Amino acid sequence: MVGERRFAEQTNVPVERSQAELVGLIKRHGASAYQWAEQDRRVGLQFAMHDRRIRFVVTLPEPTDKSFRITPTGKARANDAAARAHHQECRRRFRALVLVVKAKFEAIESGIETFEEAFLAHIVLPTNETVGERTIPAIADAYEGRELPALMPPVKADGDG
Numbered sequence: 742m743v744g745e746r747r748f749a750e751q752t753n754v755p756v757e758r759s760q761a762e763l764v765g766l767i768k769r770h771g772a773s774a775y776q777w778a779e780q781d782r783r784v785g786l787q788f789a790m791h792d793r794r795i796r797f798v799v800t801l802p803e804p805t806d807k808s809f810r811i812t813p814t815g816k817a818r819a820n821d822a823a824a825r826a827h828h829q830e831c832r833r834r835f836r837a838l839v840l841v842v843k844a845k846f847e848a849i850e851s852g853i854e855t856f857e858e859a860f861l862a863h864i865v866l867p868t869n870e871t872v873g874e875r876t877i878p879a880i881a882d883a884y885e886g887r888e889l890p891a892l893m894p895p896v897k898a899d900g901d902g
Contacts, residue, residue: 772788774788
């Protein structure tokens with residue numbers, strides 16, 4: 742990814758404005774309730790919609806991370822410059838979350854996916870874990886030691902289907 746630009750890396754949109762935009766977005770699409778939660782460096786948005794609970798978690802970077810203290814060219818940053826770089830990355834991550842949620846609603850509205858398909862990994866189960874947290878390890882296990890199927894299934898000969 743050297744030399745590539747990251748989505749919203751130059752954004753000036755404050756985290757709070759991105760959070761407000763997300764709330765407006767989910768409300769417009771029918772969320773009956775929502776909440777924000779923070780713990781350590783994790784910020785979670787959970788909302789109720791279509792008789793489901795949906796949860797997104799954004800992990801914020803450690804302010805003391807080397808990437809904020811050192812420039813891409815290897816020079817040390819002053820403390821205030823490092824703090825600005827950290828805040829910039831936090832803003833960027835929240836803009837990315839806005840993009841993801843908007844894209845999911847657009848896919849639903851365009852008939853590309855159902856609500857459940859679009860938000861599947863983020864649906865909260867009664868055990869308080871998401872479908873993604875529950876199934877991602879099982880997916881890795883299912884692929885372990887197996888040959889991957891073809892990208893496109895073979896075309897059936899006339900009369901076979």
